[in-house]
Amino acid sequence: MRPTEIPEIRALALFRDMSDDQFEALMRAAYVQTLPPGIELFHEGDRPDFLHVVVEGSVELFAEWSGHETTMQIVQPVATIILAATLRDAPFLMSARTLERSHIVLVPSDDVRQVFASDGAFARAVVGELAGCYRSMVKAQKDLKLRSSTERLANWILRQDGIADRAGPITIDLEKRKLASLLGMTPENLSRALNRLADHGVVVEGKELQASDLPALRRFARPTPLIDQHDI
Amino acid sequence: MRPTEIPEIRALALFRDMSDDQFEALMRAAYVQTLPPGIELFHEGDRPDFLHVVVEGSVELFAEWSGHETTMQIVQPVATIILAATLRDAPFLMSARTLERSHIVLVPSDDVRQVFASDGAFARAVVGELAGCYRSMVKAQKDLKLRSSTERLANWILRQDGIADRAGPITIDLEKRKLASLLGMTPENLSRALNRLADHGVVVEGKELQASDLPALRRFARPTPLIDQHDI
DNA sequence: CCGGTCAATTGATATTTATCAAGAGGCTAG
DNA sequence: CTAGCCTCTTGATAAATATCAATTGACCGG
Numbered sequence: 213m214r215p216t217e218i219p220e221i222r223a224l225a226l227f228r229d230m231s232d233d234q235f236e237a238l239m240r241a242a243y244v245q246t247l248p249p250g251i252e253l254f255h256e257g258d259r260p261d262f263l264h265v266v267v268e269g270s271v272e273l274f275a276e277w278s279g280h281e282t283t284m285q286i287v288q289p290v291a292t293i294i295l296a297a298t299l300r301d302a303p304f305l306m307s308a309r310t311l312e313r314s315h316i317v318l319v320p321s322d323d324v325r326q327v328f329a330s331d332g333a334f335a336r337a338v339v340g341e342l343a344g345c346y347r348s349m350v351k352a353q354k355d356l357k358l359r360s361s362t363e364r365l366a367n368w369i370l371r372q373d374g375i376a377d378r379a380g381p382i383t384i385d386l387e388k389r390k391l392a393s394l395l396g397m398t399p400e401n402l403s404r405a406l407n408r409l410a411d412h413g414v415v416v417e418g419k420e421l422q423a424s425d426l427p428a429l430r431r432f433a434r435p436t437p438l439i440d441q442h443d444i
Numbered sequence: 445m446r447p448t449e450i451p452e453i454r455a456l457a458l459f460r461d462m463s464d465d466q467f468e469a470l471m472r473a474a475y476v477q478t479l480p481p482g483i484e485l486f487h488e489g490d491r492p493d494f495l496h497v498v499v500e501g502s503v504e505l506f507a508e509w510s511g512h513e514t515t516m517q518i519v520q521p522v523a524t525i526i527l528a529a530t531l532r533d534a535p536f537l538m539s540a541r542t543l544e545r546s547h548i549v550l551v552p553s554d555d556v557r558q559v560f561a562s563d564g565a566f567a568r569a570v571v572g573e574l575a576g577c578y579r580s581m582v583k584a585q586k587d588l589k590l591r592s593s594t595e596r597l598a599n600w601i602l603r604q605d606g607i608a609d610r611a612g613p614i615t616i617d618l619e620k621r622k623l624a625s626l627l628g629m630t631p632e633n634l635s636r637a638l639n640r641l642a643d644h645g646v647v648v649e650g651k652e653l654q655a656s657d658l659p660a661l662r663r664f665a666r667p668t669p670l671i672d673q674h675d676i
Numbered sequence: 677c678c679g680g681t682c683a684a685t686t687g688a689t690a691t692t693t694a695t696c697a698a699g700a701g702g703c704t705a706g
Numbered sequence: 707c708t709a710g711c712c713t714c715t716t717g718a719t720a721a722a723t724a725t726c727a728a729t730t731g732a733c734c735g736g
Contacts, residue, residue: 256670275582277590278666284585296575302676305582328568335567336560342574343528349581350507350537353516356588357628358509360722388684396589398724403685418684418732434510437535438488444534593693620714630694635715650702650714677736684730691724700715706708 217244217267220290221317224265226341230334234327242319253293253308253316260304262318264293269314272390273306283393285348286311286386295341298324311386351439358439361397362405366433367440368395369414369423381415381422449476449499452522453549456497458573462566466559474551485525485540485548492536494550496525501546504622505538515625517580518543518618527573530556543618583671590671593629594637598665599672600627601646601655613647613654 218239221227227235244267247253253264256275264271266289273285273293284306287293297304298321310316327334355364368391369375374382384391392402406416412432413425423429437444450471453459459467476499479485485496488507496503498521505517505525516538519525529536530553542548559566587596600623601607606614616623624634638648644664645657655661669676 275586275590275670277586277668277671280590282586282589284582284589296578299571300575300579302579303670305579305586305670328571332564332567335564335571339531339560339567339570339574342571342578343532346528346574346578346581347532347534347537349578349585350516353581353585353588354507354509354514354537356585357514357516358507358512362722399684400686400725401723404723407685436509438507438537439509631714632695632716633693636693639715679734679736681732681734683732686729687727689724689726692722694719694721696717696719698715698717700713702711702713704709704711706710 217315217317220267221265224290224292226292226295226337227334229337230327230331234331234334238319238323238327241323242317245316245318247310247314247316249310249312249314251310253310254304255307256305257303260294260298260301260321262320263295263298263324264308265317265319266291266293267315267317269316270311270386271308271314271316272311273308274393275306281393282396283390286390286394292341295338296345299328299338299342301325311390347444348442351442354439356396361395361401362408363433364395364397365402365405366409366412366414366429367435369409369421370429370433370435371440371442372421375423376426381417381420384419384421449547449549452499453497456522456524458524458527458569459566461569462559462563466563466566470551470555470559473555474549477548477550479542479546479548481542481544481546483542485542486536487539488537489535492526492530492533492553494552495527495530495556496540497549497551498523498525499547499549501548502543502618503540503546503548504543505540506625507538513625514628515622517584518622518626524573527570528577531560531570531574533557543622579676580674583674586671588628593627593633594640595665596627596629597634597637598641598644598646598661599667601641601653602661602665602667603672603674604653607655608658613649613652616651616653 222235253271266287268289271287271293272283273287274281274283293308294304294306301321328338372382388402389399392399397405406414412428413423414429415422415424454467485503498519500521503519503525504515505519506513506515525540526536526538533553560570604614620634621631624631638646644660645655646661647654647656
């Protein structure tokens with residue numbers, strides 16, 4: 213494991229408050245994998261042998277049923293992947309694959325569970341993390357059940373960093389079909405939804421996107437902190 | 445607080461392994477409310493002053509946006525309600541109301557957070573509970589994104605206790621319009637979906653429902669443990 | 677530089693789901 | 707017992723979304 217990655221991981225809220233001893237115990241058997249895009253880290257139904265931490269790149273969590281597939285979440289650095297399954301020693305409910313060249317730290321699940329059982333600070337940090345994951349899922353479900361596809365897209369745009377700066381366009385840094393799947397629609401529908409948002413000042417050219425009339429977009433999207441604010 | 449309710453709460457996985465002292469500290473300031481149907485316990489956006497435990501009756505968790513409302517979950521005894529908000533001291537993302545005459549135990553949030561910070565066994569139990577809540581939400585989202593409304597209904601039926609006994613019909617013990625909202629459809633659509641399932645042996649009369657051809661219903665519903673099994 | 681591959685878009689159409697309207701049946705308060 | 711209310715159901719229609727097909731355009735390897 214490269215020494216440069218250790219401080220990054222240590223800085224995560226999950227590991228910040230635990231004792232040095234315990235952290236070292238966790239990292240002793242951990243190792244880094246550098247993976248090209250499109251590699252499947254694990255598949256739903258698998259048992260969690262390792263806790264995965266995305267240090268660089270990005271990872272898609274997706275789920276399948278009856279021949280369909282849907283994107284559930286995109287995990288950006290630095291973050292852990294599905295802690296819940298690891299702690300419960302229960303099968304993954306989602307699969308994971310790299311979207312770009314990525315560095316993934318693998319921490320043996322047994323070690324995580326052992327440190328979890330003996331280090332109170334770590335246990336409390338885990339609760340904070342899990343509560344956040346749960347609340348994100350609640351927000352996602354409200355988004356899906358209460359909004360139309362175009363409304364979901366409009367609010368997604370408003371949630372993007374930098375969209376409020378009138379400096380210039382932002383970049384959609386994932387494939388549009390992944391975005392469509394994440395938002396619960398087809399790629400064709402995403403194209404049409406983007407066209408519909410042109411009436412509210414959204415200008416798209418390839419992967420560049422600009423909201424030229426933010427008040428109009430907000431009037432249409434009607435964002436609420438109880439769905440759209442990620443840090444509460 | 446009635447002494448008869450204390451053992452029931454103590455038996456919950458969440459409180460089972462904590463010390464007697466800590467449990468008593470939690471229960472000292474707790475009290476029971478007996479409420480008629482239709483009472484709102486709290487509203488999304490409120491701050492969690494109490495951890496709510498449903499001891500008898502049932503409670504609906506719902507969310508609103510832009511004049512619409514959707515049922516997110518029905519909580520049956522004995523279970524806690526949205527532990528995540530209490531622990532994070534963050535605003536509720538969902539509202540709660542009683543569906544029938546219910547007994548609710550209210551435990552002051554400060555006490556919960558204090559015991560959580562000092563009792564490792566409780567902290568670990570909380571993690572188990574939260575991980576379970578998170579996984580339930582993941583399953584619900586997979587259900588929503590991967591299945592049609594009729595498929596969701598068919599799988600909901602298969603998940604009901606007693607549906608596999610050929611003994612007789614089960615009772616749908618909530619209003620059909622709540623069920624429709626829970627499954628992410630309109631009441632009209634639920635009526636039609638039930639009619640469509642008649643082709644697969646589902647017989648409905650009022651609140652009585654029987655699956656007369658279970659293999660046929662399973663062929664249509666294609667249940668999978670990774671969405672439909674609640675205890676993994 | 678060219679050809680192939682694949683994501684994105686657009687159009688046409690089908691399916692699913694929601695909405696609106698009306699009527700049937702059951703429950704309850706008076 | 708009955709009037710009124712409310713849920714559920716059914717039918718007709720509208721809107722949203724998905725599917726299928728074809729084309730465009732960008733990127734990549736040879």
